[in-house]
Amino acid sequence: MVLRRFAVQMSVCKVPDLSQVDLEDTFCFLGKTDEELSVVCRTERAPANATQRDDGWRILRIEGQLDFSLIGILAEIADILAQNEIGIFAVSTYNTDYILTKQQHYQKALCCLREAGHQIEG
Numbered sequence: 001m002v003l004r005r006f007a008v009q010m011s012v013c014k015v016p017d018l019s020q021v022d023l024e025d026t027f028c029f030l031g032k033t034d035e036e037l038s039v040v041c042r043t044e045r046a047p048a049n050a051t052q053r054d055d056g057w058r059i060l061r062i063e064g065q066l067d068f069s070l071i072g073i074l075a076e077i078a079d080i081l082a083q084n085e086i087g088i089f090a091v092s093t094y095n096t097d098y099i100l101t102k103q104q105h106y107q108k109a110l111c112c113l114r115e116a117g118h119q120i121e122g
Contacts, residue, residue: 020047
């Protein structure tokens with residue numbers, strides 16, 4: 001499997017509303033439930049109205065469009081990283097999955113994934 005890395009710093013934010021969220025930016029993931037509104041975005045574009053914010057995340061994308069019938073792709077990556085004591089924050093889109101790890105574990109994550117046979121690009 002091919003994973004693409006990006007040279008951007010990411011933040012996970014909790015916001016009261018979308019008024020200060022840059023929906024036109026390259027990376028912007030929204031999650032809304034009955035309890036919260038969360039945004040995952042580039043750190044430099046983190047909304048000023050965030051009530052909570054966790055910086056220092058790096059991002060990898062599983063390349064290609066993933067068919068909904070495919071099973072276990074994200075689980076395999078999560079398992080490799082979990083076995084190496086690397087936590088993740090995963091975000092999915094219609095096309096594919098994104099895996100975020102904290103900056104201090106990013107290089108180790110890349111090495112573990114390469115050793116497991118994944119190709120890292122970018």
